[in-house]
Amino acid sequence: KKSKKFIVYMNGQVTKVKGSGKKQIEPGCEIIVPSKVKKRTNMGDILGYATSFSSLGLMIASIANLIKK
Known part of the structure; x- marks a missing residue:
């Protein structure tokens, strides 16, 4: 499974990262990569x-x- 990465822009808009995401990232953006929970x-x-x-x-x-x- 691929981990889902999200970008939170300064205006509050949230988008899913496509590909490497280099073109989508702007100054002031927050990048969120959720951690995977291991079920044991x-x-x-x-x-x-x-x-x-x-x-x-x-x-x-x-x-x-x-x-x-």
């Missing part, structure tokens, strides 16, 4: 998912066992 899955989340799926599997197995009887 921690061990607690993985443990929670594993517990949920194992409980769901056991419930399905129990229901299947009751239906067979």
